[in-house]
Amino acid sequence: MNEDIVVLNGKDNDTVTWNPANSAPKRSPGKIALLPSASTLCPGPKYCALSGPRIDMAFTFSHFTPSCPMRLFAFALCCLFFVSPVFSLDAVYVSPSGKDTNSGLSDKEPVASIAKGLEVVKSKGFKWLILLEGVHRIEQPIVLTPEYSGLSVKGPGTISGARAITGWKPYKDGIWQAEIPAAKDGKWSFRQIYVNGELRHRAKTPNEGFYRVAACPEGTPGTTGNYHKDCQTFEFKPGDIRPDWKNLDDVEVVVYYFWIDNYLPIESVNTETNIVKFKYKGDMTFTDDFSEDGARYIVENVFEALDAPGEWYLDKPAGILYYMPKDGEEMSKIDVVAPFATELLRIEGNPMEGKFVEGVEFLDVSFQHCNFLFPPGKTNCPQGASDVSAAINMIGAKECAFEKCTFSNIGTYAIEMKNGCSGNVIAKCLFHNLSAGGIRIDGGAAGSPPLIHSKNNRIFDNEISYYGQNYHSANGILIKHSYGNYIARNHIHYGYQLGVSLGWNWGYGRSIARDNIVEDNHIHHIGQGLLSDMGGIYTLGPSPGTIIRNNLIHDIDANNYGGWGIYNDEGSTGILIENNIVYNTKFAGYDIHYAKEITVRNNIFALGRLEQLSRTRGEDHPSVYFENNIVYWKEGSLFSGDWNDRQYKYYIHPAKPEGYDFHRNFESNWNIFYNPNKKLEEIGFPGGKFVDWQKRGYDQNSIYADPMFVDPDNFDFRLKPESPALQRGFEPIDLSAVPGLMP
Numbered sequence: 001m002n003e004d005i006v007v008l009n010g011k012d013n014d015t016v017t018w019n020p021a022n023s024a025p026k027r028s029p030g031k032i033a034l035l036p037s038a039s040t041l042c043p044g045p046k047y048c049a050l051s052g053p054r055i056d057m058a059f060t061f062s063h064f065t066p067s068c069p070m071r072l073f074a075f076a077l078c079c080l081f082f083v084s085p086v087f088s089l090d091a092v093y094v095s096p097s098g099k100d101t102n103s104g105l106s107d108k109e110p111v112a113s114i115a116k117g118l119e120v121v122k123s124k125g126f127k128w129l130i131l132l133e134g135v136h137r138i139e140q141p142i143v144l145t146p147e148y149s150g151l152s153v154k155g156p157g158t159i160s161g162a163r164a165i166t167g168w169k170p171y172k173d174g175i176w177q178a179e180i181p182a183a184k185d186g187k188w189s190f191r192q193i194y195v196n197g198e199l200r201h202r203a204k205t206p207n208e209g210f211y212r213v214a215a216c217p218e219g220t221p222g223t224t225g226n227y228h229k230d231c232q233t234f235e236f237k238p239g240d241i242r243p244d245w246k247n248l249d250d251v252e253v254v255v256y257y258f259w260i261d262n263y264l265p266i267e268s269v270n271t272e273t274n275i276v277k278f279k280y281k282g283d284m285t286f287t288d289d290f291s292e293d294g295a296r297y298i299v300e301n302v303f304e305a306l307d308a309p310g311e312w313y314l315d316k317p318a319g320i321l322y323y324m325p326k327d328g329e330e331m332s333k334i335d336v337v338a339p340f341a342t343e344l345l346r347i348e349g350n351p352m353e354g355k356f357v358e359g360v361e362f363l364d365v366s367f368q369h370c371n372f373l374f375p376p377g378k379t380n381c382p383q384g385a386s387d388v389s390a391a392i393n394m395i396g397a398k399e400c401a402f403e404k405c406t407f408s409n410i411g412t413y414a415i416e417m418k419n420g421c422s423g424n425v426i427a428k429c430l431f432h433n434l435s436a437g438g439i440r441i442d443g444g445a446a447g448s449p450p451l452i453h454s455k456n457n458r459i460f461d462n463e464i465s466y467y468g469q470n471y472h473s474a475n476g477i478l479i480k481h482s483y484g485n486y487i488a489r490n491h492i493h494y495g496y497q498l499g500v501s502l503g504w505n506w507g508y509g510r511s512i513a514r515d516n517i518v519e520d521n522h523i524h525h526i527g528q529g530l531l532s533d534m535g536g537i538y539t540l541g542p543s544p545g546t547i548i549r550n551n552l553i554h555d556i557d558a559n560n561y562g563g564w565g566i567y568n569d570e571g572s573t574g575i576l577i578e579n580n581i582v583y584n585t586k587f588a589g590y591d592i593h594y595a596k597e598i599t600v601r602n603n604i605f606a607l608g609r610l611e612q613l614s615r616t617r618g619e620d621h622p623s624v625y626f627e628n629n630i631v632y633w634k635e636g637s638l639f640s641g642d643w644n645d646r647q648y649k650y651y652i653h654p655a656k657p658e659g660y661d662f663h664r665n666f667e668s669n670w671n672i673f674y675n676p677n678k679k680l681e682e683i684g685f686p687g688g689k690f691v692d693w694q695k696r697g698y699d700q701n702s703i704y705a706d707p708m709f710v711d712p713d714n715f716d717f718r719l720k721p722e723s724p725a726l727q728r729g730f731e732p733i734d735l736s737a738v739p740g741l742m743p
């Protein structure tokens, strides 16, 4: 009954069992904070928080599930309190059908605008703002500054940053048009429209698949020796890009290469040389990743390419939006909106002045439609669509919360915590159909003022799906310069680059990232074959104390390389990776670019299609301790990449100042390897066969044996009681807390 209760700052919390996120919480159940006085009243999943003695008011009923008589009884009790005038809510009500001349003090007299509602809340000193059902359209963000600390905003209303587009008339060839005067005036532009609630893409060519860069006059990885080269031109196949396209300077070439999708506005097209020049430089050679072949690309926002149902084009100089409806869409009844507001909500303190917004919560509120245009010079580099803004921005926010909120049809990231955000909670929220990613946390980097550090935030029990729909390199959860965060039991699926990304420091330089816990998440169908260099869970730079455990990761699919399950990228250091199950990856279930002192134990890496374990670079230090894992595969190689030894000195103790001689930088032992289709003698290990690998000192006590999974063909990796893994001390992996699994 108590498992869904979270209390942030209750008074009589002497039985709280959930540890703060900066220490490792118990893995299971790991999510309980119980305030006893509330527990007798709170009927179901809810969020009890923030207001101390008024804790019993903080119920969310919309998701109430009467699963037991006790809950029903408690629910009735709560209702009694609510109808009693003694327990009136001190709330201001807002309805899209209200009037700002109303008092707002009851749901019968709601005000119309959220801005007016906040004004009344502030003047009365109330703590509740109720957004009644309906779409609350805003064009400027809601801004909550420190004087709104303690405010609870409750749904079920929807906050939308879109404008409706009406007045459709037939144009020709099945295309319709509507006037957008604000676009003509240069006051409105957008990159998405939503038709009957569904995202529609800008007119593009080709309609299916990609064009290919024909040649790279500024170089390739082979000719320049470095793929990281700013390039501003490429050669196209004659006819693929045309100089006579309408509003040519508004046309964008979208290049898919390496780990990004790069949006490059055209400056000029030369049909004699077939060279296109862009307004800005891209970050990399226009090649198909590290190959010498041309990259894949499409051309977007082309009026002449408006030739497939669902495509649209905004002619900005003329102020006209064109749309070709899909089958079944009746233009007389159609609901078309486009995002206008560039931000929906800002929770804004001033951390450097020690001013924080504390204890603001949003319950059961939906957020939709947020606009974003690339600032001049930005094209979606370098990684994670990190330049794309967020709909909800938090700065100097402490112990604020979003619970059971929905974020959909967002043209940006949904939520970003920026400088000075700590102890915030995002729980039980639904994120879906996002142009960019779900949640991003950033703050001061190493050496920055402590007041701007972002830390100890908790993101749990959320579903983040169908993200990166416009900016494909966006991540489900992106933790940049931040520490002590707790990322648990999130169901993250159908993205294109990373599920969870930790750290923002390329190499071994000092990083502020540490002690982030990522556990019991279910991450699947990431990549979808579009981009390379991607995976389920990703780490970058030093991150001591960071733990990645009990996650279920599967169906990771890349373009050319790097569709990995768990991926330690440049300089990953001091991380524990244990009890994870990874399967159905195109490339290795576990990949190391280069790393230091990572412990990888008691994991199952299964069914990589091309390879199981990969490493880009060996170095002269211990990089990974790989012990007590099960590696199971049916196709592809066991190891790939560079597994060479390196001679190096390692300084262990001052009594031996000259250090010790080492040559292995990958400690591997007590593992079980098995391919049911091959005998051990047929398996290649780095430098030869198993016996050769062992002669080099690796896997001295590892075995090649059937681990006896219950049903690996159906991805049931539980171990049968007679499994040799169990006999050798492998701990069964408990997936009971992982969301999104069939019962």
Ligand SMILES: [Ca+2]
Residues within 6 Å of the ligand: 203, 204, 205, 206, 207, 305, 306, 307, 308, 311
């Ligand atoms: Ca088209």
